[in-house]
Amino acid sequence: MLRARLALAAAAVVAALVVTTAGGCSASVADPPATIALPPVHGAADYQLGGSYTPPDGVTVVTRDSTSKPAKGIYSICYVNGFQTQPGVKWPSSLIVHTKSGKPLVDPGWPDEHIIDISTRAKRLEAATIVGGSTKSCATKGFEAVEFDNLDSYSRSKGALTLAQAIAFAKLLVKQAHADGLAAGQKNTAQLGSRGKTQIGYDFAVSEECDTYDECGTFTTVYGSNVLDVEYTDDLRGTFAEVCARSATPPMTILRDRDLTTPKSADYVYEAC
Template identity: 30%
Template sequence: MRTVFFPFIAFCLLLSLFFAPLYAANDWYRPPVGATWHWQLDGEVNESYDVAIYDIDLFDSSVELIQRLQASGKKVICYFSAGSYEDWRPDATDFSEQDLGKTLKGWDDERWLDIRSSQVRDVMVRRLNLAAEKGCDGVEPDNVDSYRTNTGFSFRANDQLDYNRFLATQAHQLGLGIGLKNNPDQARLLSSDFDFAVTEQCFEYSECRSYSGLIQAGKPVLNAEYRRIYVDDESERNSMCKQSQRLAFSTLVLPKTLDDQFRLSCEP
């Protein structure tokens, strides 16, 4: 009996060592519905908010900042653009001219990217690796709904779905949570691939219910509103916040510059 038992234990230990990386790879950050958050992409990050999540810039945020926030009990989501070229980023020269499309409306130093390009995808993998190396808990890739825009390229909705799922798969393989940014028309189809959503002005543009599938799946919707009336008129803000609470969204009223000039929360 003993000669069978001990080899069996040794065999089980070997199996556990073999499969351990697979289990670890599934252990990425999944925020709960109703998670509190702060979003700041410009200026010196205000570290004083008592929230569960900080959403900050991948390139501009130091490892020390990320570690300080985590040491205070916060999770850190790192922002980068996955659908546009930004000429000031340190990896801007990694893109080929042929993969750069039209200028983004209102953002003269950004151009749309050809999301079908293998070179573009290689850059995004490096950005995701940078997020993992810096210790981010998750990522917020922006501009992942460009199929609806005149980018200068002729890709379609299925190309966008493929690209977004590629980003999600790569993030998860690195142990990173990932949020779906501003893609209401594909939110239902992508709700199983992403761990949360980050939306802008979904109440202003009547897009909030498009994200209900994420809430039903236990995944939070982190929403930001920019209308000045929500700052100046408390009754208007309260009315919007009541809608947000009914939908179980995590809504903030912020400056569009996301520089912490002010911050109003719909937390109950």
Template identity: 30%
Template sequence: MTWALSGCSGTDGGDRPADTRETAKALWQPRPGLAWQWQLDGKVDPSAADVPVYDIDGFENSAADVARLHRDGRKVICYINVGAWEDFRPDKDAFPRSVLGKSNGWAGERWLDIRQISVLRPIMERRFDLCRDKGFDAVEPDLVEGYGNDTGFPLTAHDQLRYNRMIARIAHERGLSVGLKNDLPQIPQLLADFDFAVNEECAQYDECGRLTPFIEAGKAVFHVEYAVPTAAFCPDSRRLKLSSMLKKPELGVWREPC
């Protein structure tokens, strides 16, 4: 599991649709500066933050939870892990052992062999079907940079580009916007395929400027820090037009936005 972005204040929520049915067939395009909440720990608390975008776990939350957020005028992003197997998900038995690699450092998770497209695509399609059927507006596919980690497989940058583009396609085929999670080195190649970005800790590693292509393309960058205080990163976030906040690593309801 990895973490997502937050939103600086300074948005008026103008991207909220009056009626989500009107945009059911149009891809939602979040614009730079939208404030957001990222809660992956447990069921969503819709009263935790008065912001226009919520990013929540696709399995842990129901269609009724999504509908409640929509009634409050919010867009809702579906968190789905596409790069690692998780032993606590209801579809865990759908993954053959041949695609399971090394632990990624999170309890119960193992990297996936993303080269095995024919095996993984139908599993991910079913997961994205779940997001669509629950009424989500977008998907946050997590762990799309396995090629840069010790996965147990000889993954290449080419393998990752192929897989990430497949993930973007299956989201778009279902009318869902899709965000590029981290994977900063491949932004130039993947910018056209993704509708927004989600980034963790670009300020801590002095990399936030690498997300500028998304902003210049009119696409939101949802950014979160865990260890750097807001006073240290918010001025740059505002200048770069990132949607930034400080979160605790467990991604509960607490947030400190810019």
């Protein structure tokens, strides 16, 4: 699925986070601590990965990049590139998937991002420590939740990685988020079905174009109203009013321009159901 995330250069934040979670998958996971607040299900969402700005009136939850600050007085979700390297951030070569010719494997859609090697438990633990540094930074800044992008990187790994390995790694990331007091969001990957919640432990979902791809019902069946959806102006099924009127559309659905620009841009678009 196309992702409309800007490839933002980010500074690496590597913390000495000790991971003790096993790498396997279990049939169920414990509920997050009661102190963790889930995103609001009323009001409106905003998705600001292209730059931070004062959210429109009525916005109750906003997503920003991990290099940004949370919005004052508004529930803020921190975007973290959980399964691929962030542009400009150097990772150990041993934690990058390589092609048969020995070159780092890149995401075809984002050629400045490499796919993280999570093929073994040892590599998952080491990689989770690095990603966990970004998660901890989000919590320190005052974000209340985190969304981990690129869970579906295994499908672009040319057979180097499996869904089971991605689930095992996601469990580590979610456990770290909960330990830092953050709710954890599943990003896209509707093919997980209920496993995102029951096996990994995600608390909510962030989908891009679930209406366009007819996936909204898959997310709401698992997460109920705890689904934030972003539709894009260049690939709508009908009008945005028609999108909002469909019974499967999550209440917290918004329309954005593909590049997620700020209001200073002539291309900026924002509407909410």
